[in-house]
Structures are given as structure tokens and as C-alpha cells.
Amino acid sequence: MKGWLSAVPVTMLLVSSTVWADSLQAQRERYQAIKVAWDANKMDEVERLLPTLHDYPLYPYLAYRELTQDLDIVSPRQVQEFINTYPTLPVAKNLKTRFVNELARRQEWKSLLEFSPEAPKPAEAQCNFYFANWAVGNKQVAWQGAEKAWLNGRSMPSACDKLFNEWEKAGYLTPEMTLERINLAIKEGNTSIASYLAKRLPASYKTIGDALVKLQNDPASVVTFAKTMTPTDFTRQATIAAFSRYARQSPDAARMVLNSISSAQKMNMAEKQLLKDSIAWQYMGDVTPEQAQWRDETIQESNSSSLRERRVRLALGAGDKKGVASWLNRLPAEVKNKEEWQYWQAITLIDAGKKAEGETLLRQLTEKRGFYPMVAAQVLEVDYPVYVKTAVKPDSSVSQLPEVQRVRELMYWELDNLARSEWVSLVASLPANQQEQLARYAFDNKWADLSVQATITAKLWDHLEERFPLAWDKEFNLYTKSKDIQKSYAMAIARQESAWNPQARSPVGATGLMQLMPATAKHTAQKQGINYVNASQLTNPTTNIELGTAYLEDVYQQFGNNRILASAAYNAGPSRVTRWLGNSGGRIDAVAFVESIPFSETRGYVKNVLSYDLFYRHFMGQKNSKVLLSNEWNMKY
Secondary structure (H helix, E strand, O other), X not given: OHHHHHHOOXXXXXXXXXXXXXXXXXXXXXXXXXXXXXXXXXXHHHHHHHHHHOOOOOHHHHHHHHHHHOOOOOOHHHHHHHHHHOOOOHHHHHHHHHHHHHHHHHOOHHHHHHHOOOOOOOHHHHHHHHHHHHHOOOHHHHXXXXXXXHOOOOOOOHHHHHHHHHHHHOOOOOHHHHHHHHHHHHHOOOHHHHHHHHHHOOHHHHHHHHHHHHHHHOHHHHHHHHHHOOOOHHHHHHHHHHHHHHHHHOHHHHHHHHHHHXXXXXXXXXXXXXXXXXXXXXXXXXXXXXXXXXXXXXXXXXXXXXXXXXXXXXXXXXXXXXXXXXXXXOOOHHHHOOHHHHHHHHHHHHHOOOHHHHHHHHHHHHOXXXXXXXXXXXXXXXXXXXXXXXXXOOOHHHHHOHHHHHHHHHHHOOOHHHHHHHHHHHHHHOOHHHHHHHHHHHHHOOOHHHHHHHHHHOOOOOOHHHHOOOOOHHHHHHHXXXXXXXXXXHHHHHHHHHOOOOOOEOOOOOXXXXXXXXXXXXXXXXXXXXXXXXXHHHHOHHHHHHHXXXXXXXXXXXXXXXXXXXXXXXXXXXXXXXXXXXXXXXXXXXXXXXXXXOOHHHHHHHXXXXXXXXXXXXXXXXXOOOOOOHHHHHOOO
């Protein structure tokens, strides 16, 4: 179709159409027909149908397909016209980057800079932009860009090579720059890049280059590195990073060499404290009294608030009330104001006989939203006040927004991820009043994931109805009615796992509403006799809910119908939960167990699920406003 495009200005492609007064259904049929024709390379049919769809909401995507399949012949003016015509189209935002790279391929450097006067963000386009500056004589701009691109620990696109080569010829890519990038690569765990860069170093720098690479592969070599390298800011930072890995591997051995390493590298007190902190982090489990004493002395001297918070959690997990009180007092003031530490300060006051003061703190906490405010209400034996802010009712203009019309059609065609991209971009671009309207519009249209996404993007935290829609209510009714798990709990898990996005997929492969791993889904299906063929079914909400509720019931029953333990197991695995229970040994209450979970992700996950469950019970009309059920509340963990 290149001949047709080259003969027709893009402005005509964008704004001209045959008058075609027909229904939305007829447009959808022609849209389907043009997609089929395009895929079959029947370009005469595409050429016939395209002008008739100008009024269809998804016409911009057809125009985009037409433009980009001929990107090697279009002009900058044509691309800019498209971007100007559809400025809110998500793919239009990527088009500029694509075309920068296309102009670089054509070696049209002046045109590239006229088309993109500012540096693009993606690495390939950015390198092409700075090389274009070199090509037209803007050397200083090019060198600044080259340094910016060079100083990172990731692999860079091949498009950057020519920029780096010219930068090196000009004498700016020094061995010191290469050493700095090797260190950055090591910090990010990119050993292969570090090894490659070490080979580029001149002979006079080879010793330190090889030593840096060895630090990544053998953290124990930090001892030799620290003692043989002349101390500089660079070698000290490399030593601190490597020592942290060595401490994780062998904290006792690291402690033995701590003083000699810090002395050899002429570290100041703050730098030496970082070495000590890295060991203290490893002394949070089963340690000797001497190790525990060294750890606590180290933490007292540390400026790391996260390390001090970890020490409070260690005391909570051990049932050490005196230690909890002592370490809470050592938290910085701003950290003490976190809800979890406000709660534990209140409990500490009550335990110390200062009941009125402690209950005052708890009452103040109940005015907030989330797990600890709910727990505070339960301690005070009062109902937690669920405050639901009413969203602004969407006016008729909302449905007429081109972006909303595109979202509606994308959802119709089950192009959920593209719809979500449109939606996030739209919500972020509007003022607060319209953001509320969009959240409610999505809720009213049963676009559960878009309703949730609007509240996240717009930070509408009190709009609980839009945050917690009763999505796939019939399916959850069906698959929980004969199970031990409550529907509200299963929905809370799904809401936490996927924010109601049925297409959600994690980096490790967990898929769908309840984020099932394919192996877990297969095992559960075999165990329960559920019809399941392959992982592609996990994006089907019905299949995902059927398998997810079955697996959730398994872990729920495994842990004595306890949502705290089942939720932790659903997130981190049953074996870890069993180990954590062994560590606490039946000495602590439910809230202390939750707060002492060593994984921050799992700790937050459990808190969210329990509070989401309460919200769902509220919207289902259930009167129980306690965040923890009696068996969970009364159990010792």
C-alpha cells in the first residue's frame, strides 16, 4: 500500500471520510472486515473500507497502522500531523520515538533534530538524538549525552555504539569512566557487562578492572581488593557494595575483617557504619547472645531507620515487650508517626498501665483508613467507621470524550491492556472533578479494573465503592458457595493480586485475576478435577476464579481457616509461613505476627487483604466490622 500512501497526504487520511450514516454495529462489522483484509494483505479492500470508518472511535488505530507500516517513506511532516491530530493516543506518544530511530536509520540528522528538538527518553532514540547533534557539529551537546548514556549499569542498544566511539575518539571516554560503569554494572548484578567492559581497559587499569569483576563473582575477594587498591572514593564505594554481599554470604567472616578493611580503605565513621549495618541485617535470626549484643550496639549507632524498624519487628516476633518499647523509642520522630508504630506505641502505653493515654492514641488511629486503624477499633471494642466518599456523578460530556469512546470499543474487542493504557493517560491528564467522574463512569459500566485504576491514578483513596467494586460477583458466588472461604475474602485476594485486571501477568508468570502460576493451576486442576488445558486459560476470569478459589481454600484449610496465615501462604508460599510460625513459637498475638513477617511485600500484602476483606463485607451488607475474626484474634502465633 506504499504507493497509495505516497499519493495521498496524511491530512486527507486523518480528516477526510465518506459520509456514512450508520449504526455502531455496522461500523464494528466493517472494522472487523478491514482487520481481516489487512492481515490477508488485501490492500484494495483496505483502501475501500478505510475512509468509511473515519467516524468510528478506533479509526485512529487504523490510521496509525497505515502510517507505521510505511514508516520508511513517510515525511516528518506527516508523522507530526498524526501526532498533532491524536495527541492523547497512547501509540502516538511512542510514534515520535520510533520515527526518531527511523530518521537515524536514514541518516537524516538535521531532519531528526528538527523533528525532535529535545532528547527522547528511550535509550536507543536518545543515543540517536545525541549522535545527530555530533553529526551536525553540536559536539558539546553530543558529549554530554554520551556521558549520560554511558554511566549506567545496563546493556545499551547497539545504536549507542557509534556515539560512544566518537566520544572515545575525542578523548572523553576515559578509563575512569569505564571503571565507574563497571562498578554500576556490578551493583545491578550485570556481571557479563562488567566483564566485557573490563576487557576494554588499557593494561595499566587491568588489575583494578579484573578485581572489580572478581568482587561480583567472589565477594570474599573484597578483603584482598580493599588491602591492595589505593584508597579513593571510587574504591571505597566498590568496597562497601562488595562487603554487603560478603556479609550476606558469611556475616561472621565479614565481621572478622571489618576493621582491617575499613582501615585499609581509610574509611570515615559513616562509611564504616555502613559495613557494620550490613552485618547487623544478617543477625536478625537465630544468633548467639554475643552476636545479638553486637547487633544491638551496631543498630544503636546506626542512622538507618529501616534497620531500627527491623529491630522493633524482631522484638515483636520474639514477644519481647520490653524490647518493643525500647526500640520504638529509638525510632526517628517521622518514622514513629507511621500507623504501625502509632499502634504499637499505644499498646506499649496500655501494657505499662497508661491505659487512657494509649486508648487516646488508638481512637485517633481509628479515624484513618487501613489495617492498623481497623485493628485499633477492634482493641477498643468499637465498630470501625467505614467512610465512603461519594464520587461526582458523570455528566453526559464524559461519554463523548474521544478517549472514552476509544476505551469503550477497546473493551468491546477485549483489548484490555490497550484500553488500560488509554484510560491511565486520560485520567492523569484531567482535573480532580473529572477524574472522579471517570472513576464513577468506569464503575457504572462494570469496568472494574479501570474503576480501580482511576482511583489509583487520581489518589481517590476515600472513594471506596470505586476502589472496591464487586467484580465478577456471580462467579465468586458460584465458586465460594460450597467452600470454607468467604466470598469477601476471595474477592479481597483477587483485588490485591490483580486490581481486577483479568490480563494481569507478573514478571515470574503469575496470571489473571487471582495471579495463579501455571504449575499451581495445573496441580489444583488435577486435584479438584477441574477442566484445564494450558496457561492461556488463566486470563479467562471464570477459569481463573474457579482455580484460584480452589487453591485458596487449600491453603486456608491447611492453616486452620486462618486468613492471616492463608494470605501469607498465598503470597510467599506455605513452607515460609510454617517456618515463621516455628520462629514465633506460639508466643505472640495476631497483630504482632503480621508485623513481624520478615518480607515487606508479604507483610503489606496480608494487611491489604485483611482490610480489603472488611471493605467487601461492608459493601455486601455484612454487619461484622472487625478486621480479624475471633479465631484469628484469639490465637497465639
